[in-house]
Amino acid sequence: MKITAANVEHVARLARLELSDEEKNLFAGQMDAILAYVEKLKELDTDGVLPTSHAVPMENAFREDVTEPPIGTEKALANSPDRADAFYRVPQIIE
Amino acid sequence: MEIYDLTIHELHDKLKTGEVSAVEATSAMLDRIETVEPQIGSFITVAPEQALADAAAADRRIAAKDIDLLTGIPLALKDIFLTEGIRTTCGSKILNNFVPPYSATSFEKLKQAGAVLLGKLNQDEFAMGSSNESSAYGCTRNPWDQTRIPGGSSGGSAAAIAARQATATLGTDTGGSIRQPASHCGCVGLKPTYGRVSRYGVIAYASSLDQVGPLTRDVTDSAIMLAAVAGHDPKDSTSVDVAVPDYLAALTGTIKGLRIGLPKEYYIAGLDADVQSAMNSAIETYRRLGAEFVDISLPHTDYAVATYYLIATAEASSNLARYDGVRFGHRTENADNLLEMYCKSRSEGFGAEVKRRIMLGTYALSAGYYDAYYVKAQKVRTLIMRDFIQAFEGVDVILTPVAPTPAFRIGEKTNDPLQMYLSDIFTIPVNLAGTCGISVPAGFSADGLPIGLQLIGKPFGEETILRAAHAFEQATDWHMKRAPL
Amino acid sequence: MKFQPVIGLEVHVQLKTNSKIFCGCSTAFGSSPNSQTCPVCLGLPGALPVLNKQVVEFAIKAGLSTNCSITPRSIFARKNYFYPDLPKGYQISQFEEPICQHGWLDIQVEGQDQKRIGITRIHMEEDAGKLVHGEIAGLEKGSGVDLNRACTPLLEVVSDPDLRTSDEAVAYLKQLHQIVTWLGISDGNMEEGSFRCDANVSVMPVGAAQFGTRAEIKNVNSFKFVKQAIEYEIQRQIDLIEDGGTVVQETRLFDPNSGTTRSMRGKEEAHDYRYFPDPDLVPLVIDPAWVERSRSELPELPEKKKQRFMESYSLPAYDADVLTATRALAEYYEECLALQTNPKAASNWIMGEVIRGLNDSGLPIEECPVTPRLLTDLLRLIEEGTISGKIAKKVFDEVWKSGKDPKTIVEEQGLVQVSDSSAIEAIIDDLLAREAGQVAEFRSGKDKLLGFFVGQVMKASKGKANPAVVNDLLLKKLKG
Ligand SMILES: [Mg+2]
Ligand SMILES: [Zn+2]
DSSP states (O other): OOOOHHHHHHHHHHTTOOOOHHHHHHHHHHHHHHHHHHGGGGGSOOTTOOOOSOSSOOOOOEEOSOOOOOOOHHHHHTTOSSEETTEEEESOOOO | OOGGGOOHHHHHHHHHHTSSOHHHHHHHHHHHHHHHHHHHOOEEEEOHHHHHHHHHHHHHHHHTTOOOTTTTOEEEEETTBOBTTBOOOTTOGGGTTOOOSSOOHHHHHHHHTTOEEEEEEOOSGGGOOSSSTTOTTOOOOBTTBTTBOOOSSSHHHHHHHHTTSOSEEEEEESSSTTHHHHHHHTSEEEEOOTTSBOOTTBOOSSTTTOEEEEEESSHHHHHHHHHHHBSOOTTOTTSOOOOOOOTGGGOOSOOTTOEEEEEGGGSOTTSOHHHHHHHHHHHHHHHHTTOEEEEEOOTTGGGHHHHHHHHHHHHHHHHGGGOSSSSSSOOOSOOSSHHHHHHHHHHHHSOHHHHHHHHHHHHHHSTTTHIIIIIHHHHHHHHHHHHHHHHTTTOSEEEEESSSSSOOBTTSSTTOHHHHHHTTTTTHHHHHHTOEEEEEEEEEOTTSOEEEEEEEEOTTOHHHHHHHHHHHHHHOOGGGOOOOO | OOEEEEEEEEEEEEOOOSBOSSSSOBOOSSOSTTOSOOTTTTTOTTOOOOEEHHHHHHHHHHHHHTTOEEOSEEOOEEEEOOOTTOTTSEEEEOOSSOSEEEEEEEEOOTTSOOEEEEEEEEEEEEOOOEEEESSSTTOSSSEEEEOSSTTOEEEEEEEOSOBOSHHHHHHHHHHHHHHHHHHTSOOOOTTTTSEEEEEEEEEEETTOSSOOOOEEEEEEOSHHHHHHHHHHHHHHHHHHHHTTOOOOOEEEEEETTTTEEEEOGGGOOOOOOOOEEOTTSOOEEOOHHHHHHHHHHOOOOHHHHHHHHHHHHOOOHHHHHHHTSSHHHHHHHHHHHHTOOOHHHHHHHIIIIIHHHHHHHTOOGGGOSSOHHHHHHHHHHHHTTSSOHHHHHHHHHHHHHHOOOHHHHHHHTTOOOBOOHHHHHHHHHHHHHHTHHHHHHHHTTOTTHHHHHHHHHHHHTTTOBOHHHHHHHHHHHHHO
């Protein structure tokens, strides 16, 4: 497995990261080393082993269908980098 | 003895008798923070006005004889806990100006008990790191040797205890982030069983591994802090509805007949000689106290780091998608369109380690790799859990080192992420298995650096590891040593 | 070459819960922007989802009503992508283990045999927020994000690619719409987006073994547009292939103004949603007892009820269809029957006067001023011969307006039908004496004039004369 600059670019795009050329090279090398290391998991036979998503067995956590007070528009928008009226504002989206 | 040297239970006794007021205690801590902070850098945010107001309120409660063990106790929290109205950065530039509109459940519980919040502690960015070097707010220095890392990611939480800047602190532990810094700074660090403490309002790194826990001066304080924050939270679907036992009552001082497992995979060639000798003398101490030792095996230990870095980074890549510059946090000034806004905001806001892990996790989940990496890691996680289940059929606790070496030097491993990851080899399996572990001071290296031992318990077996840790503490005086400040 | 279209539908049904799927915020429509939000639905750091149990109950009911099996252990997954209306950067949905699987609906297109359409799956998920563009105060540039709708519960119902025509697609949608509104789990309001449809359309040469490449048409929000969009898309693909082109897999948008679909190339990008189980939510385990309890709580479904109306009350299929259009209407009808009325007469009156009144007033059947009790009282007056059918319509209007009971109105306004032949005879004698010319014409063979005489007598009696008696007596006198 060799991580190429193209792999790094594709993954960065999926993750919405803009990497410098320097970062791309650095990450390609480091990801390559890490992925080479994790290859060792292939040594293990895991046929028939169920994957674990939760370390402690749990199921069925519910809330009742009851409304609770919202935090309010001002609190919701207090940390927004840009707003217009009561909306968060983002660069124009063309549909 | 200075007020800042006191444990929770010692300070509580003085508050109760009126010998010290909460305002006095808080002022003493704030003075201490001011004195040592330039050398140590444990804090990202100090909140003196809020702290003194909390302390005054605590004094009113105490005057009304409404005193809890934590009433008036000056605490500090890792900057990963949301604190309404107080800036919360998670060690990241992307949250530089984030003032949360709500608080973490664990912080709410501490407030209910009347505790005082001094401020927010330094940490690796988004808890991703083992050294505190990935913090966007500068690396906290180890109070025992300021050229060394305090450990991570809860480095500020551990250093603040060692530097006497808070009576107790809370951290979070995803792969060792409480136990490893506790070990490096010579304090007690407890990672409870997954689901024992609510994660609500705690900024997520890897949701299936993250757990809140205390860093304290001694084991008694650890029990007090755990009791205060443990319990089911309807706001966290993964918090478990298991009754909270009386942890203080578990500290009986006797461990006669306790069966302690020594996993052969943890006592390997290459283990630092000072760490090995600290373990040897700890084993001697336990033997003297009447414990029995059993050689055990946790055969999949060697696969834990690989498993962890796939699961943790995959979850993190998704958890960190919300930092997009839309509703809160950093937004770039240089975007002409939506895509640029996303990419530049995130790239400017996140540091290198966070980007690296997001990249790794995104890759592990991406089309074509999901089964080979993520699902495979989840299956190996099952095998690691089984190792512990089998081991615990024959023993009550497992004793291991916390870290393969004492605290390393700042900058020593920053260029080799894999080496950095491997330093968590003894703590990571506990998170993967979802069970509990505690780090207790167990000696010093030739260079005078603290060394911790780790006791691993069964799921929801916090009482047993606290009891065993407490008995060890009674028999030794490592926890009494003070960092040279 | 002849082409065979293949259509599959993905329908998003907004559930009628009080609170959102993973937080306690209200789901009410039309509040001011970002006012119905909390840390969870804003995707703030540290916030965690907790599943609304009612959503699960509704999903099970939808599954049972569409012949699905209920998955004993289902899980939530994260669908990862970036968009400003998606606060967390992922949508919590279900992927590998959806709550309902392998169902079907039997649809009926007029003039064709009944046809079974497979339902691949039904899963639960959260809705995204809303984006606004253009004329908003302070929004001279850029787009606005309103997260009130974020985290609203949805069911996504995915059909098998079993549909072959736009008519089948519409029949399937209408039936699904009827079921979810009938169950009371959705208001089905298409204008407000409570029932939204994406259509996957492809064409293949007749007899081909493999489906053609499909285009996905997004968010077609009325039955009419679904028909238009599918028909346009089928023709577009056929034309393309016949011109030597190839269909590309893409997302297309329907433009209701032109009736055409267009590519969303601007937004198009290789999607890689990186689904994985959401570690913040625990598995959902539904045991057989839960399924059975849900089943026992299901109302009689429209298809069943329709059959029963036809069998038990000898109603024509047409009547049964109209009366089971909505659950409330069917219940109104059944309440009438419970009050011992003639089934066909009640059906006629509901299909006629009641529905007309509702249409004119815009009221829902639940608020119909003529309650089943009042309607059956009225029908009884007709049956007993107290009033004529014609007077009854007048009385019905009075009941609608005043809410008074029919008997009172009849008494107050003296509308009791006159069947007494001597009274009617007097009116007839008077009329025939005045209209000697018309009488002569009738007698010379102009039978049609009978209607004229009946009308005159009724008018003179202010509609109260018993029409049967009038007829009888008139004929006797005119012929006699
Ligand atoms: Mg969907
Ligand atoms: Zn909400």
